[in-house]
Amino acid sequence: MSEALVFYFLAGLAIMASALVIGQRNPMYSVLLLIASFGALAGLYIQLDAPFVAVAQIIIYAGAIMVLFLFVVMLLNAPQEDAAGWDRSHPLRRPGMSRIGALLALLLVVQLAWAVLSMSGVEAPAGTGGDAVSSVRALGRTLFTDYVFAFEATSILILVAMIGAVMLARREGDEA
């Protein structure tokens, strides 16, 4: 009973925070609400008996990626959005565009529902649940044996993105 209560509390928190992220006029609040949402997700992982995934979620998303988000928001000193100041002449803000947007959103919902409904038969690889130390070991083993191609492909993808970012940020004639 109490477990269900904790689940509904955390799930509600995650959904509420995520919904409020979109509603904020101030980008700083959006970032903070996203962090709260990640925190609630980490709580859900703990309930699923996966403490390692929960801690990784906090370290990587809440601890590192969101700090970069904050850094960018602060660096650009993004102003508060003003509803009255919306540029109606922008091609993406015409009424026709919003209808296409609504259609795309509907399509996404259908896709997500289909994906979730067809997921029932999936089982976690053996030994990844339960005791955290063995689960970390099992996670590492499956990552470097069964999923080694996906792992290496992701590494190369990230490397390419990194090189691309360095190239974009590099100024002409900059030696260092």
Place this chain on the structure above:
Amino acid sequence: MDLRFLVQLGIIGLTFFMLINASALLVYAERKVMGFMQQRYGPYLVGPHGLLQPLADILKLLMKEELRPKGADRWLFTLAPVLAVTAAFAAFATVPWGAETTLFGLLDEPVKLGVSDVNVGVLVVFAITSMGVYGIVLAGWSSNSKYSLMGGLRASAQMISYELSYATALAAVILLAGSLSLRETVDAQAGYWFGFIPQWFIFLQPLGFIIYVIAGVAETNRAPFDFPEAEQELVAGYNTEYSSVRFALFPQAEYINMTTMSAVATDLYLGGWHGPFLPPEYGWIWFLMKVSAILFVYIWVRWTVPRYRYDQLMQFGWKWLFPAAVINLIITAAAVLYFNV
């Protein structure tokens, strides 16, 4: 309510009490050590040898007026110091500070000295310390002052850079101990080589320990890496606009973070509560001594080494410290595989 539960509650309360007192004592120690290094006495008037100086400091700050700049963000300006100090306290939650004890036969089953024993303890400490940066960054942003904003920006860039080396140094110790639990890591360091050298990981990981301590100084924003404050350039950095109790919370968070860093270093590298001459029940005395030694080094470094330049800090972090940490990790991994420890 059974006795064991009460004892556990008592241990949690004691840990909290010790952390609060650690921050007060560190303020005193910092001023006293600084005084001696500069050939003067330091605080001397309040209490014997100025021992009550922290109390006087806190009283003074409580009496001050709380100010909030006009353009400041009302919620975040209040939230930031609270976040900083909460993260600092919470990070200590999985740090064990003594062996199991029955309290001289009072209990049937021994209790563990420490708030909680989680099997991913090292990572929990790391995760919560990395949340501490939000307090500083938000303080810098919400003050609506350019000096504060610069301090906050520097804090976020610095934390990201040094967290990487810090985590890589930790990973080498995790490999050696074969466990993510801090208590199991400490117990892996019991015993002696050749009968007299204690089996502490510092002897296997000298480079890792140095990297950990340097990254720890940067993570706690202390000189020579105190760029978020850098009073010669930024007035007082991220806490320029803060006053009274809200201001007091930032140094408190800093000193508690220092204590946590030193306690984790003791658990990971210096064998925690294991040491010669003392029976295991009194191991916490060893623990306190080791933590105090590391804290003294922190203070010593602060008043000896001048501040770097900001680009030097980034250069050092990315081009020296991080590669060194990666090489250390690779060598450790190869050695663990070869010797199958």
